Amino acid sequence: MSRAPQKRKIETHDRLLTAARSLSDLNGYDALRMEEVALKAGVAKGTVFSHFADKDRLLSALIGADLHAALDQMEQAAPTDPRSLADAHEPLFQVAARDRVSFDIILRYSGAALETDLGPITQSFGRHMEIVAGWLSTWGDAVRKDIDLELQAEGVQAFMVQVIALNFCALHSSTEITDRFETYLSAWLTPAR
Amino acid sequence: MSRAPQKRKIETHDRLLTAARSLSDLNGYDALRMEEVALKAGVAKGTVFSHFADKDRLLSALIGADLHAALDQMEQAAPTDPRSLADAHEPLFQVAARDRVSFDIILRYSGAALETDLGPITQSFGRHMEIVAGWLSTWGDAVRKDIDLELQAEGVQAFMVQVIALNFCALHSSTEITDRFETYLSAWLTPAR
DNA sequence: TAGTAAAAATGACCATGGTCAATTTAACAG
DNA sequence: CTGTTAAATTGACCATGGTCATTTTTACTA
Incomplete structure (x- = not known):
């Protein structure tokens, strides 16, 4: 027993x-x-x-906590357009840019949102998606209607990972991250004209 | 000297x-x-x-070669819509899904397209972008016109990374990858209606 | 309180990536 | 051909993540 x-x-x-x-x-x-x-x-x-079980798991626990703290801060915002949505991600970018290790670990678990065995990073990605979906659901006509909310939120995450990765490989400043992010978000979320 | x-x-x-x-x-x-x-x-x-310099560099050399071979194969295709574009990526997904290590290394260098010091993986991502941009430029009205070609190709890459990551975290089959990829691509590339 | 079985903790030990002072080899000058 | 210098190679050595048989502690039972 x-x-x-x-x-x-x-x-x-x-x-x-x-x-x-x-x-x-x-x-x-x-x-x-x-x-x-x-x-x-x-x-x-x-x-x-x-x-x-290994060093990665310990780091995941720590970085996962960082991410959750960043999400707590993020939740204070109430973005209503791509620009403010990008800006609202500043706390997350801070965490991701802290360390090469943070970047690696986060990236490795970035797509894990569908995993059954949820680690702390995976969990925070799930939470991030809910937050974003919640925001987008209030945007009304400011957001495209031809794809569903979940897909939209997944796309936001894909672009978030992209700009984090870009940030580390080239030497971009934090503001450049959000600018770039905003470009992607506008293109992704803005309804057809 | x-x-x-x-x-x-x-x-x-x-x-x-x-x-x-x-x-x-x-x-x-x-x-x-x-x-x-x-x-x-x-x-x-x-x-x-x-x-x-380290094991990662050696692996990058090997995996970079894998990617280039996959791109050679990819270039045989001439996709004209999101579905065939997704399918054309099959060789790339094969490489990325070969190994946990391939996945990690590729993901780590995925955003490196802007880096000055080009490693082999970085290079292949650059080449991938050119290929995709070349294809998209022939799509005419089948692709949205409100954002420029480069941005479109970058988005394709972001979603490619996303589906690769999803593939490894959950247990998706290769066909499920391309299906998911196609969903993203349609949403990203299809012009406003 | 003594007995006991599972959980928790231990630390010697191993595997492997990576370093570096010393050595050998290649290439060129005179 | 000989000497000289930088490039290339060597392998003993180190750092650190990770393992596991053994020991100690806990919590429960009679």
Whole structure:
């Protein structure tokens, strides 16, 4: 028989996340070492890997939290056109541009919205889609009507990933990201004239 | 003064690529070991890293070649609508779906089309864009006219990345990829009604 | 309270990507 | 042919992510 997780496990899990967070705040995700996390959490190295299957999962937990925080901030906005929709994504772009590692991890899980086994990044992409769909549903005639809401939101996500990727490969500033994003969004969302 | 690369270097480079290719054909990119490549090429491990800065670069060379071959095949087609455009991408999807590693590497360099220092993957994305733009330019009224050709091609690429990502995260078959791609392409390219 | 079975934690150990000071080889000048 | 310099190669070495048999702790039962 399998039993419920012990209180100890939950505490250790929290300590690990806290340790990883403070270390990554200090030196960025790139410099994060699993052994340091263990040390800081007062735990053996093997324990880290019994909580997070690999480094990617630990990073996903951290970056997923970053994304959720960014989405919280995003939700304050109420964009009504492509320009303000692009601007509303600023917090997300901040997270994605923080680190090469953030970029890699986010990109890798970017399309995971349909996955059954939801990781934290995947989850935040799902949430992002709901937020965007919610906004678009209030736009009335300002948005095209020939494709359904879900498809529209998926497209927004595709272009979001695109501009994030472009940002990292060339050396674009953050404002250039939103400008570029706005161009895509206008072309994608604007109704036929 | 710096001198031109010696003949020896070029030969070694070729041997390394050949070795890596045959090993990856055998067991996939995932199981490729740098030391095995060195061994097979009859060279010390350090030599591999003097030719390819890191494993990613070596993989990029291989996968970049895969992509170019796929593009060669793609160029045989002459799609005239979203459906056939999606179908024409089949060879590319094959390459991208070969391996988790291919997916990761391709995705990471997907947005690199604007980069100055062109890697092989980046290059193939540039070439892809030219091909698509060339095709679209012959579509006449079958394609929207409110945005320019370049932007259209960029969008095609964004959706291509999206469906590749979706494919790996959920368990979609290859036909489902092209179907999904076609949906996006219709919505993106079809002129206003 | 003692017994016990599963969960949790441990840390020595391994695999592999990557580094670099030292060595060998190629190419050219005189 | 000999000497000289930079290019090319070498392989011992390191860093770090990840494994797993063993040990310790927890929570439950009689």
